[in-house]
Amino acid sequence: MRLHFAAGVPAADRAAIRSEFQAGRPAARRIISRLGPRLTFKTAGGSLSRVDSLFWRQQEAPGGAITVTMARRHLHSVPRRLRVHLLWHELGHAIDAAGLDSHADRRFSAAFRRSSAWRGCWPLKLHVYAGRRCVPEEEIFADQAAFWATGDRNVRSGYWIPPLASAREFWGILRREYLPGP
Numbered sequence: 001m002r003l004h005f006a007a008g009v010p011a012a013d014r015a016a017i018r019s020e021f022q023a024g025r026p027a028a029r030r031i032i033s034r035l036g037p038r039l040t041f042k043t044a045g046g047s048l049s050r051v052d053s054l055f056w057r058q059q060e061a062p063g064g065a066i067t068v069t070m071a072r073r074h075l076h077s078v079p080r081r082l083r084v085h086l087l088w089h090e091l092g093h094a095i096d097a098a099g100l101d102s103h104a105d106r107r108f109s110a111a112f113r114r115s116s117a118w119r120g121c122w123p124l125k126l127h128v129y130a131g132r133r134c135v136p137e138e139e140i141f142a143d144q145a146a147f148w149a150t151g152d153r154n155v156r157s158g159y160w161i162p163p164l165a166s167a168r169e170f171w172g173i174l175r176r177e178y179l180p181g182p
């Protein structure tokens with residue numbers, strides 16, 4: 001499928017994103033492909049390289065643009081399995097933002113809480129959420145989406161969240177709840 005990049009994204013960054021995207025399972029790639037040109041990839045270096053996480057943005061209007069911004073060091077300078085996980089973590093946010101309503105959020109939330117690995121609070125060590133003590137729910141979802149999409153359950157993002165659902169359980173909810181955009 002065709003991925004959409006902002007103007008000026010270097011060829012090496014595009015190639016890295018394409019390669020990491022291809023590491024996702026077909027169902028995950030299909031969901032992302034439905035977003036089409038709504039989803040734009042950007043890359044950034046500079047001050048972003050100090051941040052131990054990646055960024056995504058969405059204009060809140062239905063059908064609005066989604067931008068995934070990948071830190072260059074996350075595309076080129078960490079082990080491949082982590083690069084793949086981090087890209088799919090960001091795409092997990094895109095899946096969440098574009099296709100899941102509050103009912104779906106509750107179903108995922110309940111499923112994750114049934115896991116024996118669930119904890120009431122994962123202490124937040126990153127500085128991307130000023131003033132919060134625990135990793136927010138949307139980051140927990142994004143990591144779970146990455147585990148499902150990549151099948152690699154032994155890699156950890158900077159949030160350090162373990163897998164909280166089997167791939168089968170995750171897909172069982174996603175398949176029923178995912179609402180394709182207009």
Ligand SMILES: [Zn+2]
Pocket residue numbers: 053054089090093138139142
């Ligand atoms: Zn995130």
